[in-house]
Amino acid sequence: MTEVRLEKLTKRFGAAEILKAVDLTVHSGEFFTVVGPSGCGKSTLLNLVAGLEAPTAGAIYFDDRPVHLLGPRERDVAMVFQSYALYPHMTVYDNLAFPLRMKKRSAAEIDRKVRDVAELLGLTPSLPRRPRELSGGQRQRVALGRAMVRQPRLFLLDEPLSNLDAQLRIEMRSELKKLHQALRATMIYVTHDQAEAMTLSDRIAVLHRGDLQQCGKPKEVYERPANLFVAGFIGHPPMNLLRGTFRLGPEAAVDLGAGTRFGLAGVLRDRLRDFPEGGELVLGLRPEHLRLRKSGKDLGRSVRLTLIEPMGSEVWLELGWGDHRLRAKAPAEFDGSVGQTFEFEIDESRVYFFNADRGDRIS
Amino acid sequence: MTQPDGLTRAGFLFLLSAIVIFCLGPAVWQAVTSLKPETELIRLPPILPSHPTLDHYVTVLRDRSFLRMIVNSLIVASAVTGISLAVGSVAAFALAWLGFKGKGIVLGIALAISMFPPIAAVSPLYLAVRALGLRDTWWVLIALHTAFALPLTLWILTSFFREIPEELYRAARLDGCGPLQAFFKILLPLASPGLAAAALVAFIFSWNEFLFALTFTTTESSRTVPVGIALFPGLHEIPYGDIAAASLAATSPVIVLTLLFQRRIVEGLTAGATKG
Numbered sequence: 304m305t306e307v308r309l310e311k312l313t314k315r316f317g318a319a320e321i322l323k324a325v326d327l328t329v330h331s332g333e334f335f336t337v338v339g340p341s342g343c344g345k346s347t348l349l350n351l352v353a354g355l356e357a358p359t360a361g362a363i364y365f366d367d368r369p370v371h372l373l374g375p376r377e378r379d380v381a382m383v384f385q386s387y388a389l390y391p392h393m394t395v396y397d398n399l400a401f402p403l404r405m406k407k408r409s410a411a412e413i414d415r416k417v418r419d420v421a422e423l424l425g426l427t428p429s430l431p432r433r434p435r436e437l438s439g440g441q442r443q444r445v446a447l448g449r450a451m452v453r454q455p456r457l458f459l460l461d462e463p464l465s466n467l468d469a470q471l472r473i474e475m476r477s478e479l480k481k482l483h484q485a486l487r488a489t490m491i492y493v494t495h496d497q498a499e500a501m502t503l504s505d506r507i508a509v510l511h512r513g514d515l516q517q518c519g520k521p522k523e524v525y526e527r528p529a530n531l532f533v534a535g536f537i538g539h540p541p542m543n544l545l546r547g548t549f550r551l552g553p554e555a556a557v558d559l560g561a562g563t564r565f566g567l568a569g570v571l572r573d574r575l576r577d578f579p580e581g582g583e584l585v586l587g588l589r590p591e592h593l594r595l596r597k598s599g600k601d602l603g604r605s606v607r608l609t610l611i612e613p614m615g616s617e618v619w620l621e622l623g624w625g626d627h628r629l630r631a632k633a634p635a636e637f638d639g640s641v642g643q644t645f646e647f648e649i650d651e652s653r654v655y656f657f658n659a660d661r662g663d664r665i666s
Numbered sequence: 667m668t669q670p671d672g673l674t675r676a677g678f679l680f681l682l683s684a685i686v687i688f689c690l691g692p693a694v695w696q697a698v699t700s701l702k703p704e705t706e707l708i709r710l711p712p713i714l715p716s717h718p719t720l721d722h723y724v725t726v727l728r729d730r731s732f733l734r735m736i737v738n739s740l741i742v743a744s745a746v747t748g749i750s751l752a753v754g755s756v757a758a759f760a761l762a763w764l765g766f767k768g769k770g771i772v773l774g775i776a777l778a779i780s781m782f783p784p785i786a787a788v789s790p791l792y793l794a795v796r797a798l799g800l801r802d803t804w805w806v807l808i809a810l811h812t813a814f815a816l817p818l819t820l821w822i823l824t825s826f827f828r829e830i831p832e833e834l835y836r837a838a839r840l841d842g843c844g845p846l847q848a849f850f851k852i853l854l855p856l857a858s859p860g861l862a863a864a865a866l867v868a869f870i871f872s873w874n875e876f877l878f879a880l881t882f883t884t885t886e887s888s889r890t891v892p893v894g895i896a897l898f899p900g901l902h903e904i905p906y907g908d909i910a911a912a913s914l915a916a917t918s919p920v921i922v923l924t925l926l927f928q929r930r931i932v933e934g935l936t937a938g939a940t941k942g
Contacts, residue, residue, distance in 0.1 A: 355836050375839045388837035392855045405842030449841070 304331040305365050305456040305489050307352065312361035314347050314513075321347045323513040324361065329491055330505075331366075334483045336492040338500035339510035340536070345493045348510070349459050352491065354378045365456065381450035382459040385466060387442045389434040395421075395445050396430040402453040420448045440471050447479075451486070458490040464499065476502060497537050501525065509533050531662040534587050534655060540619060540630045543593075545586045546659055549578050556603075557586050563625030564603050570651045578656075578665060587655030590619070593631040595645040608643050622647070693917075700910035707906050722911035731886045732912060735894040739916070742804055742890060743872040746811040750819040750868040751861060753812075758823035759849050763835060773824065776817035784814065784877050795882055802884045810882070811872040818871070819864035826860025827853060862927040870920055891916040 307329040314322040322344045329335040337345045350356040352363060354375035363371040370378050381402070389398050399420060403413045421427045424444040434442055443463065450458055464472045464479075480503055483490055494500055500507045501521040509516040509524065509532070517529035528534035534542045547557040547565070555572045556564040565586055567575065578584065595606075606629060610621035618637045622629040622645070631647070639645070656665040699707065700722050702715040726732050761769055791810065800806040830853055838848035854861070876892045883889045889897075895912050898905055 350836075353836075353840055355839060374844075376842050376844065380840065382837065382840045384833045384837060386831060386833050388831065388833035390834065390837075390852055390856075402841040405847070449837075 304487065306331045306367075307457060307489065307491065308364040308367075309348075309352075310362045310364070312348070312351060312363065313359045314344070314351060314356065315359045321513050322351070322358075325510075325513075325515050327508055327515060327518060329489060332487050332489055333505045334480070334490045334492065334503055336494060336500040336504035336507040337510055338494055338497055338507055338536075339516075341495055342512075343510040344513040345495075345510050346461055349382070349461050349491065349493050352457075353380050353382055353459055378457075379455050380457040380459055381453065381455040382461060383446045383450050383463040385462040387434070387446040387463075387466075389442060389445055389449070391434050394431055394433055395426060395437070398434070398445055399426075399430075399448050399452050402449060406453060416452050420452045423451075424448050439467050440475065443467060443475055447482070451482075454488075456489070458488055460490060460492045462494050463492075465494070465496070479503060498539060501537070509536060511536075527664070528587075528655070529664060531585060531587075531657045534657065534664070538589055538591075540590050540632075542655070543586075543588045543590065543627075543629050544657075545588070545627050545629075547584065547586055549575060549580060549582045549584055551580045557584065559586070559625060559627060561626045563627065566603055571654060575656060575665065583659035584665065585657040585659050587657060588629070588649055589653065590630040591632045592649050592653040593629065594648045595620070595631065595633065595637075595639070596648060597639075597643075597645060604647050606645055606647055608639055608641055608645065611637075611639070611641060693914075696910045696913055699906055700914055702907060704907060722905075722907040723915065726908050726912045726915060732894065732915075734886050735889050735891045736916065738804065738886075738888055739873055739890040739892075740919075742807045742811065743869050745804070745808045746815050746872040747865050747868045749808070749812050750815045751865055754816055754819035754823050754864060755854065755857070755861065756849075758820055758827050759853060761820070761824045762827035763832075763853070764845075773821070776820050780814060780817035780821075782814075788877060788881050791878075792881060801882055802888050804888055806882045807872075807875075807879060807888065807890065810878045811875055814875075815868040815871050818867050822864040822867065823857065823860050826857045826863075830856050866924060866927050869923065873916075873920055 307327075309325055309327040311324040311326060312322055313320070313324050325348065337348060339345050347356065351358050351371070354370070354373060354377075358371055361371070362369055365378070390401065393401065396417060399417045400413050403416060408416075417430075418427070421430055424447060426441065426444055426448060429437060429441055429445070434445065437445065443466075446463065460479075464475050467475060476499060483503075492499075492503060504521055506518065506520055507524055508518040511532050517524055517533045519527075524533060525537055528537060528542075531544065535544060545557075545559055545565075547559040550556050550558045550564075555567040555575075557567065558564055575584075604624070606622040606624045608620060609623050609628075612619040612621075613635070615635065617635055618633050620631040620633055620637070620639075622631055624647075629647070657663065658665055698714060701718040701720070703717055703719045703721065706712060706715055760766070761773060795801055795806050800809075834852055834856070835848055838852040839845070843851060873890075874892060875890075876896070879890045879893045880896070883893060886894070891912075895909055895916065898909050898912065
């Protein structure tokens, strides 16, 4: 179990800055996920921690010991790759034994550990086979096993599930979580899939263009996104983000243009008390927080249903609100048809405001 | 896909047989000649020998100088193959996997060398070789053949190494290999079809090379087979039968090698293509 600390970690390739002075601490025994769209620098971050690449600036500490000048061998970390990176010319047994053989362990110890890991992952029947004879899920397990077999101080997982089909991915996801609970090892997981990040992790870090956007428990990041990027990235379907102007006057509101206004009463108005009149802001409403009602008092939140997407357990709706389009989620029993008009409601505590220029959330 | 009609099939067969005849014709003619008795050698008909004989083979294989040339050729070609593979594989590893400046230039120069017409280099090389006192030795042939075979092996191996997914190298590094261990334990075994292809190319090149062998060898102590066969014709007669027998005897090792390696090479090429 190892605590990993990154200090002002920076990586440049020529003029391109892939990572910009990232500060991050991964606690000992934690399942930590770095999530972000492709090209955000998350794989580079993993390579730097693994020692496969050298940082341009900054430092990496394992339990307060600087390691960024050490080679991968000295760091004692294991990595699971997206492509599994199994050695095609070796059997499953040899693949699993390889890291131990490199450590010059005795044949008896190697045999015992390989068989233990194979047993744990259900790979025993596959031991004499070669990677090309295995299914995707089995290859994935071999890759995990090769990482586990030498009990490294740190596991790095680089999008290990993204080559699997949807059903297997969910299966492996829960297996991975159980595995982490059994091993209690520090794991850093990299993915672009926010659902994986949310379900697996103790904490997540959202990375965008080499910048750390936010770091925290999945629930925190979901409930209190630090900025527009996080708000739009975490959540499925993504948060509705509507740009408007803050207006005071007799009735405070966010003016969304073309006569559409989002009225701000009581608490909401209070939250914007330091925001300048006429300032640009972005209103954030999560689809799952919108409630539709067929009739009621007109709050200026009259929306027209334009699309229904049944997802089985729920339906996704697309709504027209003035010039804006809103996404909403409703239970599967939702009764309505395209063209109908509804009023939407939302709890005041579920409404987000973001600074339109800087993107940060206004509390 | 439609079934090929009769005409297409006929055309295909015609083309195929034309190519086969074109490629194998000379070899078959050599084989026929090598089996003809002396009296039928320069007469037509018969096309096929009326009394096939192994006389020419016996003559050639009893000739100690011919055996000596075979040994020379074997030693030179094996050394050239060995050196080309040893140096070429490490260099190709660096070119394909390690980042350094001027990779393109190195490969470009290698290509330029392999394109260089040997005939243009013979005269200055002759002076250099004489000055070094290396005339009529294996060493001079090994050195010169390697100079031309190495760029070819370098190109072949570099492209083979590039086919190997990079994550395998990174996985090996994390599993505790140093760069060279990763090379020997993971990359080299995976590039073995490439090694076989490169070895074959280098060996055949050296085995068949004529110009340098003719220029820099003077006695049978270092003379290789192609030169030896070319020097068979005496003052008054050309021993066609012996030449044909010697040619076939000299070609057969290469054919055997190719057949041995062929499966591996083809396997390797297709395995790389499908990323199985």
